[in-house]
Amino acid sequence: MFTTTEDIKIKNLKSGSIVTPKGFKTAGVHAGLRYAKKDLGVIYCEVPASCGAVYTQSHFQAAPLKVTQQSIAMEQKLQALIVNSACANACTGEQGMLDAFKMRDLCAEHLGIDNHLVAVSSTGVIGELLQMDKIAEGIKQLQPIQTSEAAEDFQTAILTTDIVMKKACYQLEIDGVTVTFGGAAKGSGMIHPNMATMLAFITTDANIESEHLQTAIGEMTDITFNQITVDGETSTNDTVLVMASGFAENKTLSPNHPEWNKFKSGLHLIFQDLAKQIARDGEGATKLVEVKVHGATTNKDANIIAKKIVGSNLVKTAIYGTDANWGRIIGAIGHSDAEVNPETVDVSIGSIEMLKGSQPVAFSEELAKEYLSQDEIIIEVHLHLGESTGTAWGCDLTYDYVKINASYRT
């Protein structure tokens, strides 16, 4: 399994954003798709950027995702991303496709670039058409610049019912030059009649061909964004998209480059950082839950079990209730498809051992309750089968999750 090791020096730029990597500008405006909040954003690169993306596995891929795939297919380059919130443009048939193409054309025209250099993204209501007049007016107002205020405008424009903005920025050296990664994301919000959508947009000034960028994106998505769960649902619009300007002027990156793993580590950290922010801000969530599985036969098995535990409603409610209910962790492990020896499982919550060789260990309920009262919970499982590991992130299941999802129209 790929993990970012301690000896790679990577700097976390707390003040950085999607415009910190060289070559990127952004903007976010209120186009009127919703009452007051900014709802239309753009990322613009000074040159056609190398790019790569992964999309929802849902059978019902929304129109903008199909348009973005067509754009990238043309010459594996993107120079801009246009994104709206409030309407997902999903389950909208032919008109939805026409609207997504139109949105692409209007953005390209406004920025003076070829339309196949524009990616399109939407999040919000399913089954409703885009208000194209408002989109058109909004696009005209977009004036991308390279300031942290503009980055905040963009970060806000992509949110739905997320409580906090999600962004991250990391820097490392490749070929002796500084390479920067910047990212913005949105997580589980819900607008009638909709479901959670996850969007993550990452910029970097690394010099890399799209082909290799795509490989790294796929690999890093599997161990970060694909390992978070808020409520087990997959949206029609989920997208992770990376644009690379090349302005850092490192030697072109590929798996043969001596610092390829360093580049992947940067991508790994920014993906993981954004993924954890999304998990922590899950609907109604009060806690970030991290589950680490050790000693599995394969990384895949370890990841399956980790995600099963973090996705279990019973585990999630127990954590909300600060209840050290290891029986539910066993329950979640038990009904996974992964290889498990039912006689050799250890379970710890924080540093408190609860199960050793599949048998209960006496522990202080008081200390366990104290640990579970924190806002970041780590569950560790050891299967004692092999050397493989996996991690997943999620959140607790609270009254507010039910409230947000049951009563938002009343």
Added chain:
Amino acid sequence: MFTTTEDIKIKNLKSGSIVTPKGFKTAGVHAGLRYAKKDLGVIYCEVPASCGAVYTQSHFQAAPLKVTQQSIAMEQKLQALIVNSACANACTGEQGMLDAFKMRDLCAEHLGIDNHLVAVSSTGVIGELLQMDKIAEGIKQLQPIQTSEAAEDFQTAILTTDIVMKKACYQLEIDGVTVTFGGAAKGSGMIHPNMATMLAFITTDANIESEHLQTAIGEMTDITFNQITVDGETSTNDTVLVMASGFAENKTLSPNHPEWNKFKSGLHLIFQDLAKQIARDGEGATKLVEVKVHGATTNKDANIIAKKIVGSNLVKTAIYGTDANWGRIIGAIGHSDAEVNPETVDVSIGSIEMLKGSQPVAFSEELAKEYLSQDEIIIEVHLHLGESTGTAWGCDLTYDYVKINASYRT
């Protein structure tokens, strides 16, 4: 797919129970495993009965399930079932196995039968040992008789936090003689530190060999008990067990018997009836939800999709909130592994059409809200791919689910 057709005459005996089929007696007592409620029960057959059972797929099968499998393996006959609530005897290692064997021996001795004719079942706390002194004293008090009061004692003894008792009884004619099926079940209750456990015990006076009974049980479980979900969890103790006394004196049943399908229909109905009772009484539930999927390529695909929809937290909260949120149904269909054409899906809630050929249909929100306010909700999906169908049952996700599972210790 097997379905019970209209032209098979099967009578639903509302007053019947597990002692209505000829040859069965029962009892339930308070052994003191919990504060006040009855917690130990027995089903006894006047003769060694043909039998069959299916068990949890969890890696962590509890000790009593292993003992029951050993009993049945001896000569494919059972004459008694001993069951306790309050303690699951799961994750209890060697001592747990010794206790389950001891429980079997004590029951066999008390009833004067061979110990391999006794099945053992437990439900309740995981990771704690059985209080064997109380079990031993309790077993001595068990005096199985053939009355509906005794059946109620048994039905109560197996419950954990279930709100209502679950029982059913059906009658049909085979070879011109009356064959009766009786059943008792428990669903999702939770006792520290535990998870939902599903137990279903069915008696019948049909004359049938264990081998063929097992085949029918497997087939009928797949389309009934395996198609219910309360919270997506699988217990370490789930068991469906059928005993057949043969006292109805029909010709021995097998797949070659001209009325084999009629027998299966009886089994189907009593399984489905108990399964729906369990779904309706899911933790915190206020509504029974039934999802029917039509037009799938295979029955397996139809069942997968039906269960995915009924298990979706977002669909479940929407139903609790009487919100006709078909976008969430699409979301659940979308991320299933089953074959789906994203252009041809119809969705109805009750008789209200919401999606036709994957595109929204205008409908009255008011009528939809009215329909969703009922306590039994039917969702229908048509995939327009083939002729196969599937059904699943579940319940809504409510504040009380979170309350029961988060705060029960405080």
